Amino acid sequence: MANAKDQGRQETVAPAIELIGISKAFGPVQANKDISLSVNKGTIHGIVGENGAGKSTLMSILYGFYKADAGEIYVNGKLTPITDSQAAIAAGIGMVHQHFKLVENFTVLENVILGAENGALLRPSLAKARAVLVELAQEYELEVDPDELIENLSVGHQQRVEILKALYRQAEILILDEPTGVLTPSEADHLFRILKNLRQQGKTIILITHKLREIMNATDTVSVMRRGEMTATGKTSETSPPKLAELMVGRKVLLRVDKTPARVGKTLLEVTDLRVRDEAGVERLKGISLQVKAGEILGIAGVDGNGQSELLDVLGGISMATGSVKVNGDEIPLIGRHANGQARRKLGIAHVPEDRQRLGLIMNFMAWENMCFGYHNEPEFQKNRLFMDNKAILADTEKKMEQFDIRPPHPRLLAQNFSGGNQQKIVLAREIERNPDILLVGQPTRGVDIGAIEFIHKQIVQLRDAGKAILLVSVELEEILSLSDRVAVMFNGTIQGERITSETDEKDLGLLMSGIDGKAA
Amino acid sequence: MDIAQTFLQFLLTMDMTIRLSTVLILASLAGLFSERAGIFDIGLEGKMLVAAFLSAAVSYETGNVWLGVLAGIAGSMLFSLIHGLASITYRGDQLISGVALNFLASGLTVVIGNALYQKGGGTPTLTGGARFHDITLPFVDVLRDVPILGPIYANVISGHTAIVYIALLAVPLSWWILFRTRFGLRLRAVGENPASVDTAGISVVRQRYAAVMIAGVLCGIAGAYLATSQAASFGREMTAGRGYIALAALIFAKWRPFYILGATLLFGFLEAISLLYPKIDVFSLFTIPVQFTNALPYILTVVILAGFVGKAVPPKAGGEPYVKER
Numbered sequence: 001m002a003n004a005k006d007q008g009r010q011e012t013v014a015p016a017i018e019l020i021g022i023s024k025a026f027g028p029v030q031a032n033k034d035i036s037l038s039v040n041k042g043t044i045h046g047i048v049g050e051n052g053a054g055k056s057t058l059m060s061i062l063y064g065f066y067k068a069d070a071g072e073i074y075v076n077g078k079l080t081p082i083t084d085s086q087a088a089i090a091a092g093i094g095m096v097h098q099h100f101k102l103v104e105n106f107t108v109l110e111n112v113i114l115g116a117e118n119g120a121l122l123r124p125s126l127a128k129a130r131a132v133l134v135e136l137a138q139e140y141e142l143e144v145d146p147d148e149l150i151e152n153l154s155v156g157h158q159q160r161v162e163i164l165k166a167l168y169r170q171a172e173i174l175i176l177d178e179p180t181g182v183l184t185p186s187e188a189d190h191l192f193r194i195l196k197n198l199r200q201q202g203k204t205i206i207l208i209t210h211k212l213r214e215i216m217n218a219t220d221t222v223s224v225m226r227r228g229e230m231t232a233t234g235k236t237s238e239t240s241p242p243k244l245a246e247l248m249v250g251r252k253v254l255l256r257v258d259k260t261p262a263r264v265g266k267t268l269l270e271v272t273d274l275r276v277r278d279e280a281g282v283e284r285l286k287g288i289s290l291q292v293k294a295g296e297i298l299g300i301a302g303v304d305g306n307g308q309s310e311l312l313d314v315l316g317g318i319s320m321a322t323g324s325v326k327v328n329g330d331e332i333p334l335i336g337r338h339a340n341g342q343a344r345r346k347l348g349i350a351h352v353p354e355d356r357q358r359l360g361l362i363m364n365f366m367a368w369e370n371m372c373f374g375y376h377n378e379p380e381f382q383k384n385r386l387f388m389d390n391k392a393i394l395a396d397t398e399k400k401m402e403q404f405d406i407r408p409p410h411p412r413l414l415a416q417n418f419s420g421g422n423q424q425k426i427v428l429a430r431e432i433e434r435n436p437d438i439l440l441v442g443q444p445t446r447g448v449d450i451g452a453i454e455f456i457h458k459q460i461v462q463l464r465d466a467g468k469a470i471l472l473v474s475v476e477l478e479e480i481l482s483l484s485d486r487v488a489v490m491f492n493g494t495i496q497g498e499r500i501t502s503e504t505d506e507k508d509l510g511l512l513m514s515g516i517d518g519k520a521a
Numbered sequence: 522m523d524i525a526q527t528f529l530q531f532l533l534t535m536d537m538t539i540r541l542s543t544v545l546i547l548a549s550l551a552g553l554f555s556e557r558a559g560i561f562d563i564g565l566e567g568k569m570l571v572a573a574f575l576s577a578a579v580s581y582e583t584g585n586v587w588l589g590v591l592a593g594i595a596g597s598m599l600f601s602l603i604h605g606l607a608s609i610t611y612r613g614d615q616l617i618s619g620v621a622l623n624f625l626a627s628g629l630t631v632v633i634g635n636a637l638y639q640k641g642g643g644t645p646t647l648t649g650g651a652r653f654h655d656i657t658l659p660f661v662d663v664l665r666d667v668p669i670l671g672p673i674y675a676n677v678i679s680g681h682t683a684i685v686y687i688a689l690l691a692v693p694l695s696w697w698i699l700f701r702t703r704f705g706l707r708l709r710a711v712g713e714n715p716a717s718v719d720t721a722g723i724s725v726v727r728q729r730y731a732a733v734m735i736a737g738v739l740c741g742i743a744g745a746y747l748a749t750s751q752a753a754s755f756g757r758e759m760t761a762g763r764g765y766i767a768l769a770a771l772i773f774a775k776w777r778p779f780y781i782l783g784a785t786l787l788f789g790f791l792e793a794i795s796l797l798y799p800k801i802d803v804f805s806l807f808t809i810p811v812q813f814t815n816a817l818p819y820i821l822t823v824v825i826l827a828g829f830v831g832k833a834v835p836p837k838a839g840g841e842p843y844v845k846e847r
Contacts, residue, residue, distance in 0.1 A: 064722070065845070086722030101717040103710045104837070114710050115721025117703040125703070 014077025016041040016173050016204035017062070017093075022071030024057055031057040033228045035071070039173075039221070044195060044205045046215040046236065049225030050248055050449035051420055055208045056098075058225070059175050062206075063095045064088035075173070089116075094166025098177040100158050104151040108144050108161050109133070112168050129168060136167050140197045141190070155303075156187035163194065173204045180214060184303050185477065185510030192218050210450075212241040213478070224248055249451045259461045262485040265294030267329075268469035269315075269349075269438050274323035274334075276310045284310045285321065286493040292438070292469040297460065299484025299501070300473040301509055307493040308473045309354055312442045315471070316351035317344035318359070327438065345374055350431035352424075354442030354473065360427040361415045368397040368411035371430050400429040405455065421452030428456060432463060439463055442473045457483060477506050491515045528669075532676040534793050539677065539685060540751060541796075542789025544569070546688045547743035548767035549774070549781045550695050551736040557699065557776060558732030559712035559838040563619030564604055565740055566764025567626030572597040572744025574630040577644040577755035578637065580651040586749050589651070590684075593748075594741030600626065601737030609729045612842030623764075631757050642757035644748075653682035653750040682750040684742060689782075691739070696778035708732050712836035715843040725843045762819075769822040775833045791817040 017039045024032040031054045039045040049055045061068045064085040073082055075091045082088050088095075102111050109129050117125040130146055137143045142160050150158060159179065166174055176195075180188040195205055195218060207219060215222050216236060223233040224247040232247050245253045269292040276285040285307050292298045300308055314321040317340045325332050327347050333339050341351065353359035361370050372381055372393045381396075383389040397411040404425045406418070415423060424444065431439065441460065445453040460483060464470050474480050480487055481501060489496045489512035496512045511517070548565045555562040572593035580589030600622050607618035631642035638644055658679035665675045699705035707728050710718050715725045747763075748755045766788055774780030794801075795814035802808050 063720075065720070084722055085720055089722055095720070097720065101714065101720040103713045103717050105713060106706075106710065110706060111717070114706060114717060115723050117706070120703050122701055122703060122706060 013041060014074070015039055016076060017206070018074035018077075019058075019062070020072045020074070022058065022061060022073075023069045024054075024061060024066060025069055030228050032061070032068070035225075035228075035230045037223060037230060037233065039204055039206060041076075041204050042199055042202045043220040044199055044207060044218055046207045046209065046219035046222040047225060048208075048210060048212065048215055048222065048244055048248060050210070050451075051447050052449070053225040053248070054228040055225050056177060059095065059177060059206070059208060062088065063093060063175060089169050089171070092170060092172040093175065094169055094171025094173070095175040096159065096162040096166065096177065096179060098179075098181065100162055102150045102158060102161060105149060107147050107149055108153075108164075109146045111150060111161055112146075112165050116169050132168055133164060136164055139201070140167075140194050142167075142194060154187075155182045156184070156190070159183070159191065160194075171203075173206070174198065175206045175208070177208045178210070179207070180209065180211065181475075182304060184513050185506055186514055188214075211478075212244050215244065216241060226250060245450055249449070251451075253450055254454055257457045257461060257482045259483075260465070262296045262464065263467075264296050264485075265467055267291050268294050268327065269471065270324075270326040270329075271315070272324045272326075274311070274314060274321050274325065276307075276314060276319065276321045278310075284493050285314070287323070288490075288493075288495055290488055290495060290498075292471050294437075294469050295464060295467045296486065297464050297470040297472055297484045299480035299487045300471065300490055301477060301480045301487055301513060302475070302490035302496075303513055304475050306490045306513075308475075308490050309442070310493075311490070312351070312354060312440055312471075312473055315344075315349065315440050316353065317341040317349075318353075341374060342377070345434070345436075348437035350434055350436035350439050352427050352431050352439070352441045352444060354446070356423055356427050361423060363416040364414055366412050366414055367401070367406075367418070367426055368394050370415050370426055371397040371400060371411070373430070375430070375434060400433055403433075404429040404459075419449070420447040421449050421456075424448050424456065425452065428459060432459060436468065438469045438471070440471050440473075443475065444472070445474075445476070445479060477509055480509070481506065489513055528672070532672055534790070534797060535673075535677045536680070537793035537797060538786060538790040539681065540789075541792045542785045543681075543685045543688045544743045544746050544751065544763055545767050545770055545785035545788055546692065546782060547684075547739050547746065548764055549770045549785050550691055550778065551739035551743065552768055552771045553695065553699075553776060553778065553781060554708070554732045554739070555736040556771065556839055557712045557836055558708045558729050559715065559836055559841065559843075560604070560608055560729055560733055561615040561619065561840045562604065562733070562736055563616055563768065564600065564622035564626075564764075565736075565767055566760050566762065567619075567623035568597040568600045568737060568740035569744035569747065569764055570623075570626040570630055570758070570760045571600055572741040573748040573759055574634060574644070574744075574755045576741075576745035577647060577748035578634070580647055580749055581644055584649065584651050586647075586650060586652055589749055590742065590745040593745035594738050597741030597744060598734055598737035601733045601740075605730050605733045608842065609726055609733070612844065615840050627758060630755070634755065634757065644755040646754045647749060648753070651749070652753050653684060653746075655680045655682055656686070682746075684746040684750050687742065688746075692778050692782045699778065704731075709836075711843075712838055715838050719843070719845065729843075766818055766822055769825050772833050772835075773825045776836065788818050788821065791821060 015038045019035060019037045022032050022035040035058060047055050060066045062073065064082045064087050073080055080091050082091065109126050112133065113125045113129045118128060133146050142164055144157050144160050150161065179191060183191060199205060209215060219236045222236045222239065224231050224244060226248055272289045274285050274288040275283065278284050288311060290298065302308055313319040320339055321334045323334065325334060327349065332347060357363055381389055381393050394411050401409040401411065406422050406425045444456050444460065448456065460470060472484055484501050486498060487501055487504060487509060488498045489509055491513060492515065496515060497517050548569060552562050552565055575596040576589035576593030579592035580586045604618050604622060607613040608615040634642040634644060661675045661679050664671045699709060707718055707723060711725055711728045718728065719725050747759055770781060770784035770788055773784040795817060799811040799814060800808050801814065
C-alpha cells in the first residue's frame with residue numbers, strides 16, 4: 001500500500017482519500033507513526049483500534065484540527081495540504097465528532113449554517129438552509145425539525161444535525177468518530193441505514209469505532225490501528241471479529257466471557273420504591289425496585305441518562321433518596337448523615353463509580369494515595385491516632401498492583417499518568433480487595449482497552465463465584481449480555497422490564513431501552 | 522399637591538432617569554458583547570474610569586469634546602486589549618484580569634490627574650466646546666402644546682446630549698447585530714460552545730477579541746459620557762461602582778439587549794429618586810431617610826445577584842478559556 005501513491009495516479013478513479021506517511025507526536029508520545037491509508041470513493045471504511053491507538057488523532061489531522069509533523073494527504077488524487085478545518089471543509093471533508101459540536105440553545109438551522117453562512121446577514125442563509133434541509137431529509141432519511149432547539153432533541157437527532165451540517169457544507173467524505181456510543185440499538189440501526197444511503201449516492205464514509213460488530217455489519221473495508229501504527233488493512237468480508245481483536249491487541253483475546261451458571265444464594269440487596277429528585281425538582285428515579293442475590297450479577301441496561309447514574313449514586317451513598325434499601329435484610333439509611341460512602345463501605349457495599357476520573361480517583365494524587373481512599377480510616381493504615389501509616393499503604397498498593405497487573409507498577413505515579421484501563425484497575429483493586437458483600441460497578445470498561453476488558457470481566461465473574469451480589473450498570477449491551485445473569489432495563493427513571501439473560505437478546509433489550517415492552521404487549 | 526405639579530415632578534424624574542441610565546445602558550451593552558462571547562468582564566468599571574479621565578483631559582487640552590471621546594474610547598480599548606491578552610491569548614483567569622484592570626485604572630487616573638492638574642486627581646471644569654451640551658430635538662416648540670405627549674416630548678425625550686441618543690440607539694443596534702447577523706451568530710456560538718465554531722473552521726480567538734474590543738468602545742463612550750456630559754469634569758473614582766451595577770443589570774436582563782434597557786432604566790430611576798427626593802414622606806407618618814434611598818440601587822443589585830429575580834442562565838462557556846481538545 002506504500003506504493004499506492006504511484007500506482008493510484010495512473011488508475012482511472014483515484015481514491016477519495018489517500019494518506020501517505022502521516023506522523024504526529026504530542027511531546028514524547030508518538031500518536032501516529034508513518035501511517036498510510038487509502039479509501040476508495042463510494043465505500044464505507046472502518047478504522048478499529050484500542051483507546052489511544054491514534055485513530056482520533058489521525059482523523060483530526062485529516063479534518064485539519066491538528067497539523068501532521070510529516071506526511072501527505074491526497075483528496076481525489078490531488079495533493080491537498082489541510083492546514084485547518086476550513087481547508088478540510090473546502091476539500092469536501094466533513095466530520096461527526098464523538099462529542100457533538102453543537103450550540104445547545106441555537107436552533108437546528110442556526111447550527112447548520114454556523115460557519116457556512118452566505119453573506120453577513122442571517123436571513124438569506126437561514127432561508128437557503130431550510131430549503132436544503134428539506135431536500136436532504138427526503139434523500140437520506142435525515143428528518144429533523146429545523147426550528148427546534150438542539151437541547152430539546154434526542155441524542156440520535158442531534159447526531160443527525162451533525163451529519164446535516166457536514167452535508168450542507170457539501171461534504172463528499174464523511175468521518176464519523178464512535179457514532180453509536182450514545183445511541184439506542186434502533187437509533188444505531190437508523191444511522192447505518194443513513195450511511196448506506198449516503199454510500200449509494202457516492203459519498204465516502206470513514207467509520208471509527210471500537211465495536212467489532214459494527215465493523216462487520218457496516219463496512220466494506222477495514223483498517224486496524226495499534227499504538228499509533230496502521231497494522232492491517234483489508235476487505236471486511238475477508239476478516240472476522242477474533243482476527244480483528246487479535247490485530248488490535250497484538251495477542252489472542254477471548255471475546256466471550258467464560259463463566260459457569262450462577263449458584264444463587266439469599267437476597268443481599270433489596271431495593272423498594274426508590275425515588276430521587278434532582279436540583280430542578282425533576283424526578284429522576286420513579287420508584288425503582290429490584291433485588292440482587294448472592295452469587296449473581298444483575299445487569300442494568302439502558303441508554304445513558306435514564307436514571308442509571310442516579311441509582312448508583314444513591315446506593316453508593318453519594319446522593320439522597322426516598323424509599324427503602326435493605327442490605328442483608330437490614331434497612332439502611334438513605335437520608336441524613338449516615339447516608340454516605342464510608343458508611344456504605346462499612347456495610348459491605350463497594351462502589352466502582354461510572355466516572356472514575358471524577359468520582360473514583362483524584363487525578364493529581366499518586367496511585368498509593370488513591371488506593372486507600374474510602375478505607376483510609378481502617379486500622380491497618382493508621383500508625384497511631386494522629387498519623388497514617390504510609391509505609392503500610394505503599395506496601396498494600398505494591399501488592400495490589402502486582403495482583404491486578406497495573407502498569408506501570410509505580411505506586412508514586414500520579415493517577416492521571418495511567419491509561420484508562422489501568423486507572424480502572426486501580427479503582428477495582430481498591431474496591432474488590434476489601435471483600436465486599438455487594439459490589440456496585442458502573443461502566444467498568446468505558447474507555448478501557450480490549451486486553452484490560454478481558455481482565456476486568458474475569459475479576460467481576462470471580463467475585464460473583466465467591467458468592468457476592470453484583471450490580472452492573474453499563475451502556476454496552478454486549479457487556480451486559482455477556483456478564484450478567486439477569487438484566488433489568490432502565491428507561492426514563494423506571495425499570496422498563498426484567499429478563500433472564502439466557503432468554504433475551506439485543507433486539508428484545510433494545511426495544512425495552514426505547515421504552516417499549518415487546519413481550520408484555 | 523395638584524395634578525399639574527405632580528405631572529411636572531413626573532417629567533423631571535423621567536428626564537433624570539434617562540440622564541442617569543445612559544452610562545449604565547452603554548456599560549451593560551459592553552458587558553453583553555463580552556459575556557455573550559464567553560469573556561466575563563468585571564473590568565467595565567476600570568475601563569469607564571480610564572475613558573472618563575482621558576476624555577476629560579483631552580477635551581480640556583484641545584477644547585474639542587469629540588476628540589475627548591475618541592481618546593476615551595482609545596484608552597478603554599487599550600484596557601480591553603490587555604484583558605483580551607490575559608484571558609484569551611494567555612488563558613488566564615478572567616475575573617482576576619478584570620479586577621487587576623480596575624485597580625490599575627483607579628490608581629493611574631489619580632496619579633496622572635494629580636501630576637497634570639494638582640486638583641486631587643480630578644481635571645479642571647470643562648466649558649464650551651470641551652463638553653457636551655443638550656440638544657433640542659426638532660418640532661419641540663410646535664409639539665409643546667399637545668396635551669401630555671407634548672411636554673413628555675419636550676422635557677423627557679428632547680434636551681439630552683448626543684451620547685444619550687447614541688446609547689438609546691445602541692440598544693436596537695446591538696440586538697440586530699447579535700441576532701440578525703453572521704457576526705452575532707458566531708459571537709454567541711463562541712460564548713456557548715466554542716468548539717462548534719472551531720470545528721467550523723473559524724477562529725475562536727479572533728471572534729472573542731472582536732467582542733472584547735466592542736466592549737472597549739462602548740465602555741469608552743460610557744466613560745466619556747460621565748465626565749463630559751453628565752458632569753463637566755473628571756473626579757477621582759467618579760464611576761462609583763456603576764460598572765458593577767451595569768453587570769448586575771446585565772444579569773437581571775438575562776443577557777438580552779432590550780431587557781438591558783429595562784433593567785438599566787430601573788437602576789437609573791432608583792438613582793434619580795434618591796437625588797430628587799432625598800426624604801420621602803410616607804403619609805406624614807414617617808420619613809424614609811436619605812441613606813435608604815441612596816442605598817436602593819445597591820440593595821437591588823444584591824437582591825438580583827442573590828438570584829431572587831428569576832433564574833438567569835449565563836452563556837455556557839463564560840469564564841472558560843478555550844483549549845482545543847485532544
